[in-house]
Amino acid sequence: MRNLFNRLSHFLAQLLFSIVMPPLFIPSIARLRVTRSMIAFCFGRMYGNKYQRVIDSFQGKYGLAMADGLAKAKEIAGDGISVILDCGTGTGFVTKQASTYFPNAKIVAFDILEGMLSQARNNCREIASSVIHVQADTFALPLADNSVDLILAQNTIPNFEDFVRICRSGGMIIFVDCSAGWIANIAKRLLEKQQLFKKVIGERVNLGFYLLAQNY
Numbered sequence: 001m002r003n004l005f006n007r008l009s010h011f012l013a014q015l016l017f018s019i020v021m022p023p024l025f026i027p028s029i030a031r032l033r034v035t036r037s038m039i040a041f042c043f044g045r046m047y048g049n050k051y052q053r054v055i056d057s058f059q060g061k062y063g064l065a066m067a068d069g070l071a072k073a074k075e076i077a078g079d080g081i082s083v084i085l086d087c088g089t090g091t092g093f094v095t096k097q098a099s100t101y102f103p104n105a106k107i108v109a110f111d112i113l114e115g116m117l118s119q120a121r122n123n124c125r126e127i128a129s130s131v132i133h134v135q136a137d138t139f140a141l142p143l144a145d146n147s148v149d150l151i152l153a154q155n156t157i158p159n160f161e162d163f164v165r166i167c168r169s170g171g172m173i174i175f176v177d178c179s180a181g182w183i184a185n186i187a188k189r190l191l192e193k194q195q196l197f198k199k200v201i202g203e204r205v206n207l208g209f210y211l212l213a214q215n216y
Contacts (some may be wrong), residue, residue, distance in 0.1 A: 025190035034181040069210035088156030092120030099129040184209035
C-alpha cells in the first residue's frame with residue numbers, strides 16, 4: 001500500500017509541477033493573488049504534512065537538479081557565499097542541501113506556511129550552519145537591498161524582480177523544478193527575456209531542471 005501511495009504521489013507531483021510551472025515564469029501571472037493562493041493551497045492543504053512522502057516517492061532523485069545547481073554555484077563563487085536565502089523552504093530539504101555545499105554560510109529560510117516552517121525547523125536541527133526560519137511571503141521579502149549572496153527557490157513561485165533587488169552584485173539565483181524537465185529550455189528563454197541578469201545557465205537534470213542566474 002505504501003509503495004502504491006508513493007507511486008501515486010510521484011505521478012501527481014510530476015503532473016502538478018509540469019502544469020503550473022510554465023505560467024509562473026510570466027511575472028504578471030506569478031504575482032497574482034489567486035496564483036499564490038493556489039500554490040499555498042497545493043503545498044499547504046493538499047500535501048502539507050504528506051510532502052515528505054512526495055520527496056520519498058522520487059527515490060533519491062528529488063534533489064538532483066538542486067545538487068547540480070549548487071555545484072555550479074560553488075564552481076563560480078568558491079567560498080565567496082556567506083548569506084543564502086531559501087525561498088519556500090518547505091520541509092527544509094534545500095536548506096540541508098545548501099549547508100553541505102556552503103557549511104560556513106548563514107541560511108535564511110522563508111515560507112509563508114507556518115506548518116511547513118515547523119517541519120523545516122525540526123528537520124534542520126542537526127545542521128551545523130546558522131539557520132534562521134522566518135514566516136514571510138516571497139512577494140514581500142523583508143530583506144535589504146544587496147544583502148544576499150545566493151538565493152534558492154525550488155518548486156515554488158519565482159519572484160525574480162525582487163530576487164534581483166536583494167541579491168548582491170555578482171550574486172546568484174538558483175531556481176529548480178524537480179519534475180518539469182521538459183520545460184527547461186522554455187523556462188530559460190522566458191527568464192532571459194526579462195533581461196534581469198548578466199547570464200542565465202539552464203540544464204535539464206533527470207526529471208527536473210535548474211536555472212542559475214547571475215546578477216549584474
